[in-house]
Amino acid sequence: MSAIILFLGLGMGEIFGLLLSLAIFILIFLALRGLFLWYWKINLMILNQEKQIDLLRKLVDRQTIPSDIAEKARKYDEMSRGPQP
Secondary structure, three states: OHHHHHHHOOOHHHHHHHHHHHHHHHHHHHHHHHHHHHHOOHHHHHHHHHHHHHHHHHHHHHOOOOHHHHHHHHHHHHHHHOOOO
């Protein structure tokens, strides 16, 4: 680590300044991230998408074809094809 510091020619004060600047930037980014997500309603869009996924899963789970409808559909398919040779 000290070899890298010597190679770059940075002193301890400069390294501390860089680390402090980086830490401040990260804190500002995290603080503003929530504001930006709220402003552009991204959190609301994600919530709505999760609700849609849940509703679609419920529909798929409930979707079963009753046997009488399936039988009628099979007979209709056979009749629509016509007589088989």
